[in-house]
Amino acid sequence: MPKLRPLSQARREELWAYLFLAPWLIGLFGLIAGPMIASAVLSLTRYNLAQPPVFVGLENYVRALTADDLFWPSLGRTFLYTAIVVPLGVAGALLVAMALNQGLRFTTLYRTLYFLPHLTPAVASIFIWAWLFNPRFGLINEALWRAARIQGPTWLSSKEWALPALAIIALWGIVGGNMMLIFLAGLQAVPQDLYEAAAIDGAGALTRFRHVTLPMLSPTIFFNAILAIIGALQSFTVAYVATGGGPAYATWFFALHIYTNAFQYFQLGYASALAWILFFVLIVFTFIQFRASARWVYYAGEERG
């Protein structure tokens, strides 16, 4: 039997690296890649949990795209929700970060207060907002009436106002949350000499923001925008808890459509197909954003020519 040669230093280090990576790899394959592969296989079947899956090919995908009355409306509503929440969320988080970057007194306290909504459990905050939005007894309509004799809408019970109401609930947690912290870190990384040089050249505050802050912050904005879009397209909790997808499907988000088909109707094969369609939609959006980023994202030290 040949004698095994001792492992080289490099090989030993490599093995230790894999050992430390092992828990993450197990999680990746066991909890992410594995279920993804399973759902891909199930998406090609008719499966109600009680009987074994029956292979049906692309029938679920065809049904989703051509015969599901709720597929396109739910996708449209999700896009609309994303179009409201993402720009406002990103802009709002940037504004709050800029305010907190002014070096005012009690900045740490303000930062904590702004971050608190993000720390509040989602379901608890949604219940509180549902009461605030109560058309008869809620604080918002009461304030509108007392301040300006405005009869507020029925909010979560209104087809027109339910989605904006959900957007407000989401923005309350987004604006002071992780995005704000990332923007704050980005702002603090902008070299001060750039601002000084701009000031010397006669640039006002708005000009400095437009020509110094925004370009230097563009990678951070890009990063936050991508994550915000992905998060908004997958929104589920706020619709599930606050409105159940109603009224009259007004807040029937795509993720809720997937959940309902999977765990209410137990059409697991069909729900898997819907999940994969959403995955491809997210890939397309992310690809478009990366391609578009070449036009407006500026990386310091990058040369364009």
Added chain:
Amino acid sequence: MSDLQKLTRRQMWQLLGAGAVGATLAACGATSPTPTAAPTSVPTRAAGITPAAATPAVSTPASTAVVAANTPATGTRTIELKRHTSPSPAGPAEEFQKRQIAKFEQEHPGVKVVDDIIPAAEIYQKLVVLASTGQIGDVFSVLAPQVSEFQVKKLIRDMDGFLRTDTQWREKEHPQVWPGLLQTLTRDGKLWGMPYPGHPGAVQHFFNKTMLEQAGAKLPPTDGKWTLDDLVTILKTVTKDTNGDGRTDQYGYWNGLQAYEQLPGVLRAFGGDIYDADGRKCLLGTPESKAGLVWLADLFHTHKVAIDPKTDVYDVFPNQKLGIAVLTSVVQRVGNAVGTKFEWAVAPPPLGPSGKYASQVSSGGTMIPLVSKNPEAAWEYLKHQTSKWYGVEAPLAGVGSPGGRFDVWNDPKLFEALPKLKPIADVMVNPPAPPVGAWHHPANGRFLEATTTIDNIMQDVWLGSKKPEQAADEAARTIQAIMDKPPA
């Protein structure tokens, strides 16, 4: 060079990936144990439908024989009967559950009931998963129409074999159970569960007597001799702006209008319905159903006497913002919420243009999974839960509605404790009242899918964004498509 040294990073990733794919495909290919019993789906519990404690069946020669067949001989293993249930609120309800289980175990020595408590919000999903994967116990309950889903999934056992051999129950007890309840749980000529509890539906008009008298409105009669027009007159009188701020803050009418239980209660007064008795045809598009929807829409948009169905009725009624609430037999719950704030009572529903009032039996269905190892003991428990004792004692303990039996709704003890239910019993349950109508539902087990769809379509009507006739036609088309799908 050792084999280990020859392993490159690329090879390692390839091996890991192949392993993951292989393991996943192997898991996908493995079939989950499929119970051979008929499937019953677990609906989300509606307000007022809580599994009432069943009165323990009186021990009879036939039932004793069945129990004896199940009961281990002295010194042998006790049968553990696993029951899936949602938690009882602390207090009298919890005490009753202990009492009814103790009574059952005393009457069936050798059988021990073991509860698997599942939070009410998750119980439906968990029961379907447990049943589908063969991990379910011996006894579980769902809303009666959702028994069909478990039946079409072939997850539950039919009752016919038990009824054939249990002569005592079949001849003495079974006839007491409302025919409408049994009809609801019958599919393909077989009975798939036993009903508990039972009441004549979400058509019982709870009214704030004090408010109506102060407004000068006529009180709803407890003998059922009133019409829908009489109801509208009362509602108009009661609906008002009480504090002069220009906004209506006292409404006449609340009805949840959910498709699974409350909407049929109105449509039937007009001779309409959502589903036909066979569960194969949607009736929402019929002229009678449309007439019922028009009447409801008028309450919101013409007479403006109805409050948003999504309003929490257990907030507005006790707080005297509402004159009439259309509910199930929840007299205990309303009594606890109202306390002594005002006088209230319950009236049977008014007569519709059809000359009839609406009734749709409401109940849960308790089933025995096909994979149960103790079906005979489970049958004994089903009888216990459907017995007269259970049907009377449970509501007295505040555990939901009375049992769906003639002898329960005729029991003086029930009405001594819950006198407000007497008008309902006299007009809607006891002869010469016609039998309480069965709870129609899709035969293919897609009850939840159909009701969710109807609820969303009909919200357009309550919101005023769609005409009732248009919504009815749309709903009829969509629901018929759901009813034509393969079994759930």
